[in-house]
Amino acid sequence: MYGDTGRRSRRRHDPGPRRRWAAGWRPVAVIAAVVIGLGGLTWLAVALLHRSPTPTSGAGRSSAPGTVSQAGPKSPPVRVCGNEAVLGGGPSSPPQGAVRVPAGDNSGIDWTRPQTTYWFAPGAHFLGPGQFTQIQPGAGAKFIGAPGAVLDGRHENYYAFTGNAPNVTISYLTVRNFGVRGGNSNQGVVNHDSASGWTIDHSTLTRNAGAGTMLGSRNTLSYDCLKNNEQYGFNAFSEAGPAHLVLDHNEIVGNNTYNWEKHVEGCGCTGGGKFWDVNGADVTDNWVHGNHSVGLWADTNNRGFKIAGNYIEGNESTGLIYEISYNALVEHNTFARNGLVDGPTNPGFPTSAIYVSESGSDSRVPGKYGGTFSITRNTFINNWGGVVLWENADRFCGSPANTSSGDCTLVNSQKVTVNSCNRSNIDQSVFFNECRWKTQNVLVTHNVFDFNPAQIGRSCTALNSCGFQGLFSQYGSYPSWSPYKGTVVEKHITFDQNNRFVANTYNGPWRFMVHAQGNTVTWPTWRAQPYGQDSGSTMDSGGAAAG
Secondary structure (H helix, E strand, O other): OEOOHHHOOOOOOOOOOOOOOOOOOOOOOOOOOOOOOOOOOHHHHHHHHHOOOOOOOOOOOOOOOOOOOOOOOOOOOOOOOOOHHHHOOOOOOOOOOOEEEOOEEOOOOOOOOOOOEEEEOOEEEEOOOOOOEOEOOOOOOEEEEOOOEEEEOOOOOOOOEOOOOOOOEEEOOEEEOOOOOOOOOOOEEEOOOOOOOOEEEOOEEEOOOOEEEEEOOOOEEEOOEEEOOOOEEEEEOOOOOOEEEEEEOOEEEOOOOOOHHHHOOOOOOOOOEEEOOOEEEEEEOOEEEOOOOOOEEEEOOOEEEEEEOOEEEOOOOOOEEEEOOEOEEEEOOEEEOOOOOOHHHOOOOOOOOEEEEOOEOOOOOOOOOOOOEEEEOOEEEOOOOOEEEEEOOOOOOOOOOOOOOOOOOOOOOOOOOOOOOOOOOOOOHHHHHHOOOOOOOEEEEOOEEEOOHHHOOOOOOHHHOOOEEEEEEOOEOOOOOOOOOEOHHHHHHHHHOOOEEEOOEEEOOOEEEEEEOOOEEOHHHHHOOOOOOOEOOEEEOOOOOOO
């Protein structure tokens, strides 16, 4: 119950925001810039089979090659928050052998017993006074809520579930009001120490400081409501890097209520959920909407991601960021009205529905999707922008412009490290090639891009970079010893790194930024040589103009 687990801060190198230059400006000054299961319990098995709604996200998945209709789901695949059909299926009486936890003051409960089931009676539960009064489970423990069971931190307790015990399960429980306003930075109130093998299902994590939950290796989130937490709905991070995550049929909504970017300028630490150095994740059939920042953000050396069947809508910034990471499949998702808050504030750099930043596929990184980074058969509806593929010329391992300063690439030889990517070595071929995260081998194909500026608002104009697809870098300028200064990276991302838009359907007056930031071209120029993009694609501009 009392321990020092919660006292250890969650230290990490959060990247700053993507610092962007005005369109067409090539900086020459020296500036640092970075674009930045409850086994054996019959009642649970029945609940999972009969209470969880049937996924609806398969629309379009059987489309024949060369055809595109509704590529992503037509509506959210799941509605969890406030849905008693999903959240209210816990047992109304204690399962056999379970410890009964009455409503009220639970400070006298021994939470440390391994392989023990704890059943929370209906009503509000409190852990007792003290910042670090918390539940430290035993290995394999299960925490099950009856209908109406709530674990409430009353903004007195910082964390709800902590410690390193593996294989803990939390089901049908509401966890709310842990931490104090503006606290728990980059920490989570559930699974605070990112222990392995945790399952959190059919639960609500809401109004907590920091993140609703941390995620460690082999963690599963399913049929959960992650709502209105001050920083993230979830934060996938551990010292060794989490592996093999599953996030399936969750609703992730309204997070970053504290507006962390305002309080800690440049922290890059907000969103519906954040992934950091994750080796393998299946992110499927979730509804990610209304978050006060990015929807989903994979940041720094993530790899082997499948992001499929999700409905990502109405997030104030980009719907999905995949940043200095590798090897992913993004398919059959719907992106609707993302970036409409942040987009108008950032002219000169298109705020997109999907933003791929120094990321792509590389077969030298073990795991799935090493050949092609596919963005395929997704539907885009009136987002501020479409897909932007970007590579920051000044960002590389060892550069002062790399805000993930303690990290290096995953494709490096034994010689290539943070310390060896320096001014003495960077011109040598192995360092020149392997010290960079690269946007490469990205295929954007068979997607539907719908864009009607009139339905977005008066601020949706070309001058505000609304309605763009992008494949570009910027003029390299920093540091002084960088071998990537000038147009080196602009040329590589555009012509040499196998990045292709192919066989897409465009509806509306789309524009295209290519090669250099600020270089806006028309549809015929985008498709013609030397760019040669979107072969086999169609565009119906509808006679409209973006302004």
